[in-house]
Amino acid sequence: MEEKWGVVIVAAGRGTRMGTKESKQYLQLADKPILVHTLSLFQRMDFVAEISLVVGKQDLDRCNGWVREFGLDKVAAVLAGGGERQHSVMCGLQALSADWVMVHDGVRPLVTEASIQACCNAAVRNGAAVLAVPVKDTIKQVDETGRIVSTPDRSTLWAIQTPQAFRRSTLLEAHEKARQDGFLGTDDASLVERLDVAVHVAEGDYANIKITTPEDLPMAELLLERRRLEGGGTL
Template structure:
């Protein structure tokens, strides 16, 4: 998206994208608290155009983000109480999320090591070598595009992030951090 405005602050229908996202989590019957992780330079803007305007009841804290997405998630995890049961990690710019999808992911996560929302891949996916010669075509019937929220027991996702930091490993999503510890993550 070509814009000088961060995606989550773009207005659609008179409302910032992030406000729609927070609304879905506010309406979810299985979400107790919300921690917003925002670029430090945009925290005051977030408070002014979203937090102060919409009076969210579940908003616990606003935390400054990190250099990479993974650092930002870790910053959010660190402010949660250690007795936290489950954590739903969501990209604030993904505003089409619904309370029903959130609730389904959270419900499924109670009996697992983690759950991610995902969509089946419709495109054919190719792997190439360094010369851009196709070396493999994947069976798309078994491929999924990872989305958010990604929901995990707090103890597992915190351990996964701590281990990734220790190993200087950067995953493409939170599930990849959990997977590398040997845990199975489900798709919903």
């Protein structure tokens, strides 16, 4: 890939669903914190030129320590996040200079290099792209009483993952417009969509799980071990 990319790794959330005192991104997965697995993956990729890591203010020191300990020299900045994920992403974007950027959840350490490459290629072709997988289950729309009101066509539904990839100038414009409008989106793609910019999906991998609940951690350990046994490399 000719383009050089910047990456915003978002890891500022505290999270309550994990049920642990420690924030989920700092829990151990195999031999390293989850966040270090994620950072190490992007560190290894040749076309990634720079990384900004956005964390809680109270975690700046230990994250800077891990950057040094694990030789993560592509991490150009470790920054304190904002009140919402959206604000944290904006902080991270402002620390990057690459023309193309990805935004990735710090608690998705199992994304593959092939999936990241596919997402970036789709973004360069189309201007913006997100990793996603087709929904396996039937989805129901339910009202406030619990009554089913519709059943969307499953063939049109995709579960969205990260990374999400954009031209940096487009994503900055989208974040600025959202700030001006007081709009909070569920992901970065939703902000870009408000600019009437088409966002395409690149098919990802069901193993690219977001570690958010207690049952996710043993699943991640199992997937990581299977990948090692299959010779797919280590994280």
